[in-house]
Amino acid sequence: MAFCIFVVYYTSSMVTASEYFVGRSFLNAKAMVIGVPKEIKSQEFRVGLTPAGVQAFLSAGHSVYVQQGAGLGSGFLDADYEKAGGHILSDASSIYAKADMIIKVKEPLPSEYTLIKPNQILFTYFHFAASQSLTDAMVKSHAICIAYETVELADRSLPLLTPMSEVAGRLAIQYGAYYLGKPQGGKGKLMGGVPGVKPAKVLILGGGVVGTQAAKMAAGLGAQVVIFDTNLARLRYLTDVLPANVQTEYSTQHAIEAHLSSADLIVGAVLLHGAKAPHLIKKEHLLAMEPGTVLVDVAVDQGGCIETCHPTTHDKPVFEVDGILHYCVANMPGAVPQTSTMALTQATLPYALQIANLGWEKACDQHEALKKGLSISQGKILKAEIA
Numbered sequence: 001m002a003f004c005i006f007v008v009y010y011t012s013s014m015v016t017a018s019e020y021f022v023g024r025s026f027l028n029a030k031a032m033v034i035g036v037p038k039e040i041k042s043q044e045f046r047v048g049l050t051p052a053g054v055q056a057f058l059s060a061g062h063s064v065y066v067q068q069g070a071g072l073g074s075g076f077l078d079a080d081y082e083k084a085g086g087h088i089l090s091d092a093s094s095i096y097a098k099a100d101m102i103i104k105v106k107e108p109l110p111s112e113y114t115l116i117k118p119n120q121i122l123f124t125y126f127h128f129a130a131s132q133s134l135t136d137a138m139v140k141s142h143a144i145c146i147a148y149e150t151v152e153l154a155d156r157s158l159p160l161l162t163p164m165s166e167v168a169g170r171l172a173i174q175y176g177a178y179y180l181g182k183p184q185g186g187k188g189k190l191m192g193g194v195p196g197v198k199p200a201k202v203l204i205l206g207g208g209v210v211g212t213q214a215a216k217m218a219a220g221l222g223a224q225v226v227i228f229d230t231n232l233a234r235l236r237y238l239t240d241v242l243p244a245n246v247q248t249e250y251s252t253q254h255a256i257e258a259h260l261s262s263a264d265l266i267v268g269a270v271l272l273h274g275a276k277a278p279h280l281i282k283k284e285h286l287l288a289m290e291p292g293t294v295l296v297d298v299a300v301d302q303g304g305c306i307e308t309c310h311p312t313t314h315d316k317p318v319f320e321v322d323g324i325l326h327y328c329v330a331n332m333p334g335a336v337p338q339t340s341t342m343a344l345t346q347a348t349l350p351y352a353l354q355i356a357n358l359g360w361e362k363a364c365d366q367h368e369a370l371k372k373g374l375s376i377s378q379g380k381i382l383k384a385e386i387a
Helices: 017-021 051-059 078-083 092-098 132-141 162-179 209-220 232-241 253-260 283-288 298-302 337-358 360-366 368-373
Strands: 033-036 063-067 087-089 101-103 121-124 144-147 201-205 224-229 246-250 265-268 294-297 318-321 324-327 374-377
Touching: 033 092, 051 063, 051 078, 051 337, 063 078, 063 092, 078 087, 087 092, 101 337, 121 337, 132 374, 144 360, 144 368, 162 209, 162 265, 162 294, 162 298, 162 324, 162 337, 201 209, 201 253, 209 224, 209 246, 209 265, 224 232, 224 253, 232 246, 253 283, 265 298, 294 298, 337 360, 337 368, 360 368, 368 374
Parallel strands: 033 063, 033 101, 063 087, 101 121, 121 144, 201 224, 201 265, 224 246, 265 294, 294 324
Antiparallel strands: 144 374, 318 324
8 A cells, every 4th residue: 555645844934734725714814805906017017916826815715806907917817817716806996995915016106005005914025225205105004014025034035035036137137238239339249259259247246146146147158257245155155156257256345346447247236135225336436437338236126236227117228327338127027027927926925825814913923034024014114224
């Protein structure tokens, strides 16, 4: 006779098997209404929940309402959501009016501020440190704001930011390589060069998830890569795992400046948890660079680590300052929504289920990772970095 043994591993920050699978009769919190509005940021095609996610909420005794057409950009039809048990509503105002918890991808925009109800839970990327107007609006709304980007595990990793950081790091090199082309305003340089001709030189500021993925992509294209970080343990790790055409350096202003005149592409990949990014490249540094150098600031949604950067959109992604091309799209992963939505929902769904199953207060009390994501609650700012 054959036997099958199933083993479920989890940590205190993850959904337990009982929280995820059992019916509502076994849990204390009441059933919750989940709302998924369509994203309205320019060229943002991601959606906050997949049909599989809808099915998971229904299995836990909740109901889900999705705005008509919300999933089309990611390849999900309204019929897919209905087949999973969701309900389709025609407009965003109906979604916000119905829902106890809103699950999104990007921060609410001004046209959405008045739709948000007091005590309504918003679970999304907020990046409050980069926007006082958004912060003020959410304080005024008296909503419960739990930010994906500050949900943090005991090892200081950011499980809900990581998948989009992986996407953004890889896209930074794709876009950087494209804009190095002469027709786009770049130097006219091929990332990997050719035999007898040197490859492009890529500087990466930050050795976290974004920086590591960017380094892998740039190295794979044959570029000469220099990656900076202030964490020596991280630099040792990167030296071990990255290819030979990647050089690691301890990040100081002097070390960065020494490479500016020979750099072709610079990727800003700095992250301070929940806080505004520091300016490592200042306006005066542009004068040291060759015309046509490309800057890609992935940190722009946290204020940017390049002083001359400001958020751009997929419609108008680049601008020029002193002959230097700046790419500063604040929602880079939105360009590849099928990949991004799948990766994001896989990461956020267990946490969203915790909130729905337990209620936000109990979920944050029991799970330290979620508590660190709680940024604004009922008119009060809970994080010093934002205040």
